[in-house]
Amino acid sequence: MPIARTRSVALVGVEGHPVEVEAHLGTGPAAVTLVGLPDTALREARDRIRAAVANSGESWPDCGITVSLSPASLPKRGSGFDLAIAAAVLGADGAVPAEGVHDSVFLAELGLDGRTRPVGGVLPAVLAAARAGLRTFVVARENAAEARLVPDVEVVSVGSLPELFARLRGRPVEEVGYEEDPPEEPDPPGRRPDLADVAGQPMARRALEIAAAGGHHLLLVGPPGTGKSLLAERLPTILPELRTEDAVEVTAVHSVAGTLPRGEPLITRPPYSAPHHSATRAAMVGGGSSVIRPGCVSHAHRGVLFLDEAPEFQRGVLDALRQPLETGEVLVSRAAGAVRFPARFQLMMAANPCPCARPGPACICPAAVRRRYLGTLSGPLLDRVDLKLELQPVTRAELLADRAFAEDSATVAIRVAEARERAAHRFKGTPWRANAEVPGAELRRTFPVDDAARGVLAGAMERGEVSARGVDRTLRVAWTLADLDGSPVPGGDHAALAYALWSGGHA
Known part of the structure; x- marks a missing residue:
């Protein structure tokens, strides 16, 4: 037969x-x-x-x-x-x-x-x-x-x-009767966002650089017009290009999702995903009835996931991020079986301080309403965010004075790459690449800091201002600050700034 x-x-x-x-x-x-x-x-x-x-x-x-x-x-x-x-x-x-x-x-x-x-x-x-x-x-x-x-x-x-x-059949190839489709050409390159465009927020630009250098998650809180979305769009421009194995992994996800850029078979830059606040849980983490598709967290794999107006997202959608933030992957279970998608992304959230979003004395929201609004961001989710920054409106004088000091993305990207290289050298032989990935116990045992840095954090613990987990988060940021400064270990100044950024400082 x-x-x-x-x-x-x-x-x-x-x-x-x-x-x-x-x-x-x-x-x-x-x-x-x-x-x-x-x-x-x-x-x-x-x-x-x-x-x-x-x-x-x-x-x-x-x-x-x-x-x-x-x-x-x-x-x-x-x-x-x-x-x-x-x-x-x-x-x-x-x-x-x-x-x-x-x-x-x-x-x-x-x-x-x-x-x-x-x-x-x-x-x-x-x-x-x-x-x-x-x-x-x-x-x-x-x-x-x-x-x-x-x-x-x-x-x-x-x-x-x-x-x-x-x-x-081993015969000459002839395409008789078929018109060959023209090859796909890459989309014409547009002007890339640049960090120099964000004027008047020097501390916010510094926080973005720290986040990129250490792979830290970042929360920005401030009224409209303070540059939160502008900063988020510029985070991928200062991240290092993807390593070959990461680029193949990212390209595989986008190939399955059908979102590969035209004429560019290999994605070499960190991807950027910014879902709308009406996104469902399935859209965020992946799902589907017959065919299970990757969600926004997988589209942002090895890149940036930006949640604008984060308190407007459904509470269940935000809490669904906790698993991929912890494990770097998503497990979607259905009756037909379970599917795993890679999802190791850098989370950046932006939020208004209250529902009315009016700055300062113009706000009409009672204190209880303000607390309830930001309370949508649960403690376990915020506990995974290393950097929290409150932005203030910028005056005209501050805007003009800061233009001369705003560095472009290429300049900042060089410092970020150098800091990442220092971290990679320190983590050689371990499964970690960035400071944000190191477990707290391993951080304290294998990578001790100097006495001045320990003193800053010990004082905060004695005052009840930070938990043991908060100390671990702060230490990760302190190491990133040391890498950016070229210091062999974090000092007291690094620990103090890291603690201010972890606890939610003002820009």
Whole structure:
């Protein structure tokens, strides 16, 4: 009985699982049966593939066809199996050499005219198959650059079924009757935000630099017009470029989500995600009924998640951030199973001091209303924020005087990179990269500070102003200040400023 096998990949979250696609041509009425937990989009592939093959000048086998997707217990979703199924069926029919498709991985959707179409998640799919020992991948032409990000693999890009069949038969590739789509070009570069644009808030710019250098989470509280959103948009501009492995990981998330920038297969800059305050919990951390998608926290992986008007977010949405802030990943559980998404981001929140958002004496909110408004930000969430800063409105004189001292992002980014290098040297041989990631117990045991710094924090503890956990948070910030200053250990001045920033100082 004719049987042919090809390969494809099923995605569960951002994790790929190699799938063997088997096609068996049997007796009985002409029909196609798909087995192996296919979803609705995959079941519809039967008619789509038949039309694509017929419109490519090939004959569809006039018999009963069974297509098995193994392992059978793994759910398969989406249209990315189209090309693998077509190759397996025609390999079983003898129309193309069956041995030519056996060890290749096919990842593409098919149009009714036989053209291949790109699919999401190609990068994590190729990564998973390469780890399983597979080396040859056939993808749609639009996905080729993304697939080639994986080293030591052979990527064959095809624009249509006739082109694929010509390659398998060893004939010259001809694209007769198909108009080639123009290649995607990157979006034209616009003017990047620059930290020098934020004038009149020198302490806020300093806090942003500290946050970038140590990977600290940051809360800004102040009336409208004090520059909170401007500062948030400029945080990614002073962060270091992503390391190669981080860039691949971030690109994989955006590939699954379908948000890769046009013409740029590899994301090299820290991403920036700023959801609206009406976002649901599923939109924030990921979810979905049939297909589980990554949420905003995963879109911000290795980058910045900015929550503007943070008290306006639902309490449950904010509390859902506590798990990814602690573990660096999100676990989304559904009846069909659990999916993990990476979510190691830098949180930045902005809040007005009260619902009316009027500055100073113009505020009409009673004290109880102000406390209730900011009380939406729960203690456990704020406990994970190392830097808290209250911004004040800027006068015209302060604005003009500060323009000469506002440094651009490139200048600050150099200092941030140097501070990160000092921290990386200190943490060599450990799983941590930035000061904000070091556990408190390890921080006190392995990285002691000098007596002056200990004295500042001991005094605050004796006055009941800070808890033991608060001391750990303050120590992390003190180490970042020392790294920025080039000091071997934090001193008393570093500890005092770190404590002021942790407790919520004024800008």
